[in-house]
Amino acid sequence: MDWVNAIVQGVLLGGLYALFAAGLSLIFGVMRLVNIAHGDLIVLAAYIALVVVHATGLHPLASAIIVVPLMAAIGYGLQRLLLNPTIGKDLLSPLLVTFGISVILQNGLLATFTADSRRLAAGALETASIQVLPGLSLGILPLFMFAVSVLLIFGLEWIFYRTSLGRAFRATSDDAEIAQLMMIDRRHIFGMAMALSAGVVAIAGIFLAIRTNFDPSSGPTRLLFGFEAVIIGGLGNLWGTLAGGIVLGVAQGIGAQISPGWQILAGHLVFFLVLALRPKGLFPRMD
Amino acid sequence: MAETLLAICGLKAFYGDFQALFGVDLELGAGEVLALIGANGAGKSTLLKAITGLVPCSSDMVLLRGEPIGGERPDRIARRGIALVPEGRRLFRSLSVEENLVIGGERAKPGRWTLDAVYQLFPILGERRRRPGTALSGGQQQMVAIGRALMANPDIILFDEISLGLAPVVIKDIYAALRPIAATGVSIILVEQDVSRALGVAKTFVCLQEGKVSLAGRPAEHDRAAITAAYFGMHR
Ligand SMILES: Nc1ncnc2c1ncn2[C@@H]1O[C@H](COP(=O)(O)OP(=O)(O)OP(=O)(O)O)[C@@H](O)[C@H]1O
Ligand SMILES: [Mg+2]
Numbered sequence: 001m002d003w004v005n006a007i008v009q010g011v012l013l014g015g016l017y018a019l020f021a022a023g024l025s026l027i028f029g030v031m032r033l034v035n036i037a038h039g040d041l042i043v044l045a046a047y048i049a050l051v052v053v054h055a056t057g058l059h060p061l062a063s064a065i066i067v068v069p070l071m072a073a074i075g076y077g078l079q080r081l082l083l084n085p086t087i088g089k090d091l092l093s094p095l096l097v098t099f100g101i102s103v104i105l106q107n108g109l110l111a112t113f114t115a116d117s118r119r120l121a122a123g124a125l126e127t128a129s130i131q132v133l134p135g136l137s138l139g140i141l142p143l144f145m146f147a148v149s150v151l152l153i154f155g156l157e158w159i160f161y162r163t164s165l166g167r168a169f170r171a172t173s174d175d176a177e178i179a180q181l182m183m184i185d186r187r188h189i190f191g192m193a194m195a196l197s198a199g200v201v202a203i204a205g206i207f208l209a210i211r212t213n214f215d216p217s218s219g220p221t222r223l224l225f226g227f228e229a230v231i232i233g234g235l236g237n238l239w240g241t242l243a244g245g246i247v248l249g250v251a252q253g254i255g256a257q258i259s260p261g262w263q264i265l266a267g268h269l270v271f272f273l274v275l276a277l278r279p280k281g282l283f284p285r286m287d
Numbered sequence: 288m289a290e291t292l293l294a295i296c297g298l299k300a301f302y303g304d305f306q307a308l309f310g311v312d313l314e315l316g317a318g319e320v321l322a323l324i325g326a327n328g329a330g331k332s333t334l335l336k337a338i339t340g341l342v343p344c345s346s347d348m349v350l351l352r353g354e355p356i357g358g359e360r361p362d363r364i365a366r367r368g369i370a371l372v373p374e375g376r377r378l379f380r381s382l383s384v385e386e387n388l389v390i391g392g393e394r395a396k397p398g399r400w401t402l403d404a405v406y407q408l409f410p411i412l413g414e415r416r417r418r419p420g421t422a423l424s425g426g427q428q429q430m431v432a433i434g435r436a437l438m439a440n441p442d443i444i445l446f447d448e449i450s451l452g453l454a455p456v457v458i459k460d461i462y463a464a465l466r467p468i469a470a471t472g473v474s475i476i477l478v479e480q481d482v483s484r485a486l487g488v489a490k491t492f493v494c495l496q497e498g499k500v501s502l503a504g505r506p507a508e509h510d511r512a513a514i515t516a517a518y519f520g521m522h523r
Contacts, residue, residue, distance in 0.1 A: 167382065167390050174379040180361035181339060181371055183394035183439070 003257060005136055010253025011246050012138070015146035016211065018245025019204040020226035022153055022238060023197035026160075029236040030169045030193040031087060033094050037101035039223030041198060044105055045071050045205025046214050050118055060120040060210050068202040075198025079191040087190065088176070102219065109216035120209040145207045150242065152200055157238050159196070169193060228271040234281030243283060247274075289316030292474050293338070293369075293443055294350040298357075300330075300337045307333040307342075309498045315443065320475040322489035322506075324482050326518060329495040331478045332374050335445045338476075339371045340364040366394075370441035374448045374478075376432040378420035384431055385416040391435035398440030399471060405434040408464055426457030433464065443474045450481060462488070482518065496520055 024038050035041075045067055052063040078101065086093040128140040160166040168189050171179040180186055208214055208222065225248060233244025248267050255266025274282060293315040300308040308330045315321050323331050336342040338349055340361035349357035351367055370391075378387050388405055406413035409430040415423060420431050429449065436444050449465075450458040458481075465488060469475055479485035486492055486506040494502040494517040502509065502517030509517075 164390075164393055167386055167393075170381045171379045171390055174381050175377055177341060177361075178373060178377045179379070180341075181365050181373075182390050182435075183362045183365045185360070185362045 003254075004133075006253040006257040007250055008136065008138065008253075009142070010250035012142040012146045012249070013252065014229075014246030014249025015149035015242075016204070016207055016245070017225050017229045017248050018153060018242040019145075019149040019200065019207065020222050021229035021233070021241045021245055022149075022156055023200040023204070024223075024226045025230045025233075025236065025238060025241045026156060026197050026200075027193060028230070029160075030173050031094075031190050032091070032173070033083070033087070033098070034227075035197070036095065036098040036223065037105060037219075038098075038197075038201065038226060039221065040102045040105040040109075040219030041071070041075070041201045042205045042208060042222045043109065043214055043216065043219045044074075045198075045202040046120070046209035046218075047109055047113055047118075048202075049206045049209055050113075050120060053120060060122050060206060061125075064203060064206055067206060068199050071202035071205075072195040072199040075201070076191045076195040078198075079194035080187060083194070084187045084190055106216050106219060113216060115215055115217070117213040117215040118209070119213050120206070122210045126210075141210065145211070148203065148207075149245075152203060153238050153242050156196070156200070160238070165189075165192060225267070228267065231281055232271060232274045234283040237281075237283050240281060240283030244281065247282070289318055291315070292317045292319075292352060294353075295334070295338070296348055296350065298334065298337055298344055298348045300333050300342050300344055302333075302342075307498055308337070311495065311498070311500055313493045313500070313503065315474050315476060316490075317442075317474055318469075318472045319491065320469055320477060320489045322482075322485035322492040323476055323478045323495065324485060324492060324514075324518060325495035325501075326520075328497075330498045331495055332447055333498075334495070335371060335447050335476065335478065338364075338445060339369060365439065368439075368442035370436035370439045370444050372429075372432045372436045372444065372446045372449065374451070376425075376428045378428055378431055378435075380419065380421040382420055383416065384412055384418050384420050384423065387420040387431050388412070388434050388438050392438030392440070395439040395441075400437040400440050402438075405437055408437075408467065409434060424457075426453050426460065429453065429457075429461060430464070433461070433468075437468065441473065443476070444468070445476045445478075447478045449477065449479060450484070458484075482514065486514075494518055 020042060024035060027033050027035050048070060049060060049063045049067050052058060052066050053060050082097055083094055086097050122141060125141050129137045131137045160169060168184050171182060172184060172186055172189050176186060229244035229248050230241055232247050233240030247270060251270040252263045252267040256263035291314050295311055295313045298308050298311040311334060325331050333342055337344045340359050344357045346355040346357040356364060356367060388402055411427055412430055412434060449461060477485055477489060489506060491505055493500055496517060502514065
């Protein structure tokens with residue numbers, strides 16, 4: 001039963017990784033940009049949630065009603081002010097700008113909040129669990145987070161394939177030049193993609209803050225997990241990203257079961273294995 | 288003479304240091320069809336790109352109803368009622384046929400061209416509406432590209448190489464569709480390799496040669512030899 005438990009916990013953790021990855025995948029899909037600051041934005045969202053919870057007394061999960069729109073606005077602003085001016089010229093400049101944003105965020109958070117690690121307390125929810133089988137009980141909170149992650153990815157997928165905004169995303173990704181002739185203002189569309197990504201990041205940040213300790217330098221690891229989930233699942237495919245997150249989570253769960261030191265390593269090994277055997281990921285987008 | 292809708296005045300256009308257009312002038316009247324002809328590399332596509340904002344130029348080089356619009360952002364110019372059917376069709380490959388049409392019109396002012404109207408003009412597109420746009424034959428893709436431009440209900444449509452690479456019978460279909468389109472009163476600039484076909488439907492023409500206007504006027508005013516000379520260059 002220990003093994004079943006390890007796998008189930010891995011699946012649930014994988015939902016969170018998929019959430020880390022979804023925003024990354026979205027940005028890559030729309031503007032072919034790898035956002036190095038993605039993990040630091042997750043941590044920024046966690047700190048904003050911390051401040052909101054302290055200031056308002058809201059439950060951490062409820063703080064989303066403030067953190068999500070705030071992060072979306074920050075994402076839109078970053079895109080319009082810093083990233084758009086560099087996009088389209090070459091691949092390296094926007095990448096370097098996101099690297100710069102990452103460094104500034106880490107140092108800004110360090111200066112404001114010190115290097116102490118923090119956590120958001122979710123109260124009684126943290127220990128609540130249900131028994132699904134004898135010897136296998138699941139935490140309500142991880143289950144809830146997993147369900148929200150799946151719903152969010154479903155929602156993103158719906159926006160991408162069923163709405164006018166999603167059509168504009170796909171058209172811009174297919175042929176940015178001709179998309180402009182469809183009266184699409186590319187700067188705004190890119191801004192909206194980053195806003196959407198940052199909105200998802202906000203949820204990921206809140207979940208992260210409840211689940212684990214975080215500090216200003218936690219971002220790069222989240223970026224790495226998100227990145228691995230995206231690559232395992234296949235670039236530009238959101239359902240693949242969910243699967244990638246789950247594969248990564250399960251690998252880590254099994255690794256931890258073998259020995260605590262193996263948790264992270266097992267995840268990286270699976271990542272390298274997929275990269276070596278299926279460089280386009282397990283579920284490459286049909287082209 | 289119809290009221291001038293679009294005027295190009297001394298248009299110069301560059302790709303980096305390379306100059307592609309050297310002071311081109313032309314006038315397009317409301318409801319007119321203008322054929323833009325010229326050999327490969329003469330600058331026809333560049334002219335259409337400058338009009339649509341895809342290639343930079345200064346503002347007074349393109350006048351729409353007398354208003355300078357040169358160098359505006361492409362999405363702004365599209366909003367002003369200028370649509371392009373680009374060379375090579377350039378359909379969005381992750382969009383279905385229907386989505387390719389819808390995206391052409393969903394930000395535009397409503398008008399006579401709707402999905403139904405486009406499907407009436409090109410019934411085959413209605414049958415294939417769910418297919419990916421790029422899974423159709425070349426001719427059908429050209430129909431989607433034309434429909435996508437129509438969906439914007441533009442005042443001016445620019446067609447770049449409308450028949451390039453298509454079978455003769457398909458070309459006939461496409462030109463047959465051009466007639467009802469022109470009859471709606473939209474102004475058209477038609478870039479075409481097949482000179483006699485283009486001159487057959489156009490009221491006026493402009494011939495470019497190495498980035499300059501080598502001949503312009505009404506097709507009937509010039510004999511074939513003069514047009515051929517303007518097309519290939521006087522030294523031929
Ligand atoms: N993106 C570009 N960068 C640099 N030069 C270009 C570019 N596009 C076109 N040119 C050059 O500009 C000139 C005009 O090209 P343009 O495409 O406008 O010609 P065209 O009349 O449309 O030719 P065709 O009949 O082959 O389509 C050519 O010399 C071409 O090589
Ligand atoms: Mg051309």
